[in-house]
Amino acid sequence: MFIQVENLTKKFKNSLAVNKINFSIEKNKTVGLLGPNGCGKTTTIGMMLGLIKPSAGKIIIDNKNLEKTDRISLLNKMNFASPYVELPKRLTVKQNLEIYGRLYGVKNLDDKIKEVSEELNLKIFLSKKTGELSSGQKNRVSLAKSLINEPEILFLDEPTASLDPDIGDYIRSYIQSYKTKNKITIFLASHNMAEVERLCDSIIMMKNGKIIDRGTCEEIIKKHGRNNLEETFLKLARSKDEVS
Amino acid sequence: MRFHKIYALSLRHIYLICSSFPRIIDLIYWPTVQIFLWGFISKFFTLNSTYYSNTVGIILTAAILYDFLFRASISYNMMFLEEIWSRNFTNLFIAPIKISEIIASLTLTAIFRTLIGLIPATILAIPLFGVSVFKLGIPLLFLLLSLYIFGITLGVLVTSGLLRFGPAFESVAWASLFFLAPLGCIYYPIEILPHSLQLIAKALPLVHIFEEMRNILLNNSVSWFQIIKSISISIMYFVFGVIVFYLSYFGAKVRGTLINMGE
Secondary structure (H helix, E strand, O other), X not given: OOEXXXXXXXXXXXXXXXXXXXXXXXXOOEEEEEOXXXXXXXXXXXXXXXOOOOOEEEEEEOOEEOOOOOHHHHHOOEEEEOOOOOOOOOOEHHHHHHHHHHHOOOOOXXXXXXXXXXXXXXXXXXXXXXXXXXXXXXXXXXXXXXXXXXXXXXXXXXXXXXXXXHHHHHHHHHHHHHHHHOOOEEEEEOOXXXXXXXXXXXXXXXXXXXXEEEEOHHHHHHHOOOOOHHHHHHHHHHOOOOOO | OOHHHHHHHHHHHHXXXXXXXXXXXXXXXXXXXXXXXHHHHHHHHHHHOOOOOOOOOHHHHHHHHHHHHHHHHHHHHHHHHHHHHOOOHHHHHHOOOOHHHHHHHHHHHHHHHHHHHHHHHHHHHHHHHOOOHHHHOOHHHHHHHHHHHHHHXXXXXXXXXXXXXXXXXXXXXXXXXXXXXXXXXXXXOHHHOOXXXXXXXXXXXXXXXXXXXXXXXXXXXXOHHHHHHHHHHHHHHHHHHHHHHHHHHHHHHHHOOOOOOOO
């Protein structure tokens, strides 16, 4: 397995945010992380990115324990995009991509910036300040930043949140085409069930810090006797009993 | 530490400064106002004080040196706060950079920011008040070095507080230097302080720096021992500051504050 999470636990002062979760992700697969607000998705991603120290358990990426290995070598292989995390607003799009390209040690940086800006239709506002862009444009810039180092693992936290359906569809189509063209493992947290159904090879459902179900979208929908993932999500989110 | 990463982080702040003319004006404005204010006060004391009667500009020189310390510390804090305000914190901490590289880049870029503000004001003081800090000669470089290390140390300690307590600690960032100013003996000799406070003041590099500045200007002699002592004390505080920063960083990882800083 490319990513292995074993008994991962995070306890904050008065709450258990993540409670002994176990899962694994195969290389070049896209896995969705679903669950109601406050179920522990962001904490899980934070721990996998090395931003939060787990209280217990371990995260093994490419046979390396995240807590014990040189985190820089692992971070070089990863990247992250979220509409809740922004890039410096007063810098131009090109300056932001240049800085992150340099931080990730990207070779032939000018060519790489040209390539991602062409693919994500950013060329016309490369010299515009990032803070002057619309939400959709900012999301595309954030995605460009997350792909600047050609990551082996991409973490996406609600990549299409607050976007209109047209732009949302554009982003989803881009991610879909990118993952068919490139070898990449994607870990996607989302509340958009259509997006998850479209992009993910399998999903993990969380509730109250625990994994309550997992499998392919079809398997989970069938298992719970619902018509689509949205209905299945509602059933699981509203159920009092934990399913495992 | 890798230089290209330090350079990339510094570039972020250099782009920011260079992209905004009002920002550059803001950097120059406050030191210039300080120089004007202290220039007139200095002129008044020169004419009316026996202590300063023979040496024009001790107060103004002290004001310039203190402003150098103030700007260095504030520059460091501002650049760190900039990452919080722009909600860029998570991107920064998941990039493959070491904590030491972050500290190094902020330290190196702070000098750029400090000098933009202070060079015009220092040059203005020469024709306007007939005062030049360059009269301190070669020791000036070492006094500035000591001030810079201590200013950066205060910046490192404040940013550690920001990591530990979040943006709520911002107000301390602005007030941090004023806590130490009375003990720094910037404008008056250490003998003015009560004996108990003199002991505390001597543990700070500021007293040694400003006492030596007065010694050079009043007595035309240089005590290298005092200068080396001030640099050594500054370095000790810097090492302490870096340790506190690392502890705050690991503490922030435990509390999970790195992921939602600025939200």
